[in-house]
Amino acid sequence: MAQITIEAPVARAPVRLGRLLTIIMLGQFMAVLDVSVVNVAAPTIRTDLHASGAGLQLVIAGYTIAYAMLLITGARLGDLLGHRAMFQTGLTVFTAASLACGLAGSTGLLIGFRLVQGVGAALMVPQVMSLIQRNFAGAARARALSVYGAVLAGGAVVGQVVGGTLVSADLFGTGWRPVFLVNVPIGLVLLVAGARSLPGDRGERRSGLDLPGLVSLSAAVLLFVVPLVLGHEESWPLWGWLMLGGSVVVFGIFVFLQRRAASPLIPGRVAGAPGVRAGIVTIFLTMCTFGGFLFSLALHLQGALGYSPLRAGLFFIPGAAGFALSSLYWRRVPAAWHRPMIPVALLAAGLGYLGLAVFESGGVGLEVAMGVAGLGLGAAFSPLLAITLSHVAVRDAADASGLLVMTNQLGQVVGIATFGTLFLSLAPPTGHALTVTTMALAGAAALAACCAVPLLRPQRI
Template sequence: MAQITLSAPAARPPVRLGRLLTIVLVGQFMAVLDVSVVNVAAPTIRTDLHASGAGLQLVIAGYTIAYAVLLITGARLGDRLGHRAAFQAGLAVFTAASLACGLAGGTGALIGFRFVQGAGAALLVPQVMSLIQRNFAGAARARALSVYGAVLAGGTVVGQVAGGLVVSADLFGTGWRPVFLVNVPIGVVLLAAGARTLPGDRGEQGRGLDLPGLVSLSAATLLFVVPLVLGHEENWPLWGWLMLGGGVVVFALFVAAQRRASSPLVPGRVAGAPGMRSGLVTIFLCMCTFSGFLFGLALHLQGGLGYSPLRAGLYFIPGAGGFALSSLNWRRVPARWHRPMTPAGLVVAGIGYLGLAVFASGGAGLEVAMGLAGLGLGAAFCPLLVVALTHVAVTDAADASGLLAMTNQLGQVVGVATFGTLFLSVAPPTGHALTVTCVALAGAAAVGACCALPPLRRRG
């Protein structure tokens, strides 16, 4: 299939583009950070609000469930309403919900506000990639996507470190509440800056909303995500397996309906663009291993080695640093090596996972292995995004960004559910559990490397 030439965006002063990228990526950073920051604060929340185990799980998972379920819907709303308007609306909802979470007086209220916060993030996040796709071209777009990839990894790790810092500081005796309240001043500043800086657009007014597609895909995602998030805590009850089966059926109905829809939610030209299908599978596996390794290692550091939340969070810095180093510098490699970087990066990440298995007892070896895993994932993920979006027209940016964002988020949920369950199912000590889990992570990384090979063969 011939490459679709993307029209160059209207010329803007470089400072304006820099401000645009800063605004949208800080918004993205907050949304990613709130997935992990609550994990560290969970024990304090449980004590303060007298939350049950199930209630605490919903406080943590409610955000992820709403976020994953509504991402595609958020992308299409951005396409209909305009990406600036959708970004600002999602940011406003996220900021207001963060304030409500920080002031919540009970577990039920906090759970409800976490769902609202996740819905705001689901409206905000797809617009980030759409605004990058529409306003940057060529090397500038590749640079922007590299920073985007670094923000995804950094937000997850910084969430764990920041959560430990904030809870340990216990500012004015507020305990866990600043974990949410810190989003409020940042969100207000971003809203004001976005109103002045983000370019206005009217979206794609001629395209239908495809309500049946939105409903069926959201239902399928919900049926799939809820048992994965809550299944292990509930000892995998029958309702969880029924929901998973129902999710498969509803998703099959969604796919069949999309083929007949006049304005499908996921156009065939987007899903079938060269590099997109293999890119989606590889991104899914990348994020599965990434989230699985973060989850298992966090449990091992705190539960097995007895580290405090802050010390455990600091251990993740080499992984984040490695990811940032490779994701921000991969373009320095000659262009002919950009496509091979994805499978090669996943191989390096797999070697890092095996290193974690060897050095599970801690020390410098563990930190080196984490840095190697992060370095490989960054080298794989960012070139993969560029390849997946190369053949997508600017007018399809919203659909592509929603699809990629949902794949990214589902990969994280599935990674925690599968590799987290594997870790928790292996008999103590946790060092042995981490070893088994990391060997499985290395295997998944190898599968991802194989999935990234088709574009190489097509190019040759």
């Protein structure tokens, strides 16, 4: 089994933590923005490019698939070649691909450029968690992780509002295209700032790239996601079911290869650290509900309720604001409550999803339900990250960060593919479609709460 191994020297220099955190969080912000900004622009893209429902899902999920599948490899490359170098490389690819997306003339081209965007994000984003793990400790690390959680919510709400504003403005008749082009000036500014302020490093250990693991896991995910996205419009053909079955087989091959790899994609000491496995499953299910929630509700607001893109974007503010507030301030809750707070918060998010079903016709009730869902998701997500990472050694920071962010993104992919397909299968979009979908989301949130129960055992964070 071929492995690529590179040994790099260590380089340390004084780091201005505030400036470091600002730069890397803005990079993270861009990556999150690019998911949500497209959600609210999806109906306009569908009309302008005559995209099918499956094509629209691939425009959104294609970015996340490439992003998710290459995250661990991106983290490992940062560990091998230097986190600053990989952050800057990923940012360059992401910015160039954003320009190409904004100029795309067909659904196929847009999907292709979105995949390239995902590659850039996969090189850039893992360096965020790795740099936090390597440069922040104790309470400072916990605060940085809280900011990270808030940035996830901030990117989501700003993406919805900015996307709605840009699409509604129809600048120079460009319609949806500025939702991608807005990344270009931000990316250029960050490239200059990163070159001046990010700490230089070349990693601290000998490591390798697990190419067989990357290929087998990528194949397993694609075999699972593609039939879910295309199955409804193709009337669930035999090849779709064969692909779903094949995904299980290929995933088994991935597990087999991991046990024999010299530098496995997911090292056993990372996956076996206390709380990591339960944390991974809980994060995955939580982000499944998040991805499905964003996709289906954006289509419902602009379809069944007839909202403009701007009004639809503004409607997401209560949910994202609740996520941001609970992400930032969860540590003010007594420490003894941090672990129990996770399943309780996930159940609260489930109640918020049920509220969306009750108030599907719009109004204040729908906004309150979104706020409850956001508060619950934020109150679960940030402590979940802190607890899951608390017993991972610094030398494994790159692998752990790549694993957690990959889990985060794969959850969103599966959420869009499953809950998005459920919503689209009930088209034309009506209140009934949202009701059925949000009830399924509530069930998934309850399952996530059950999976978080093993985390209740006392453990220092």
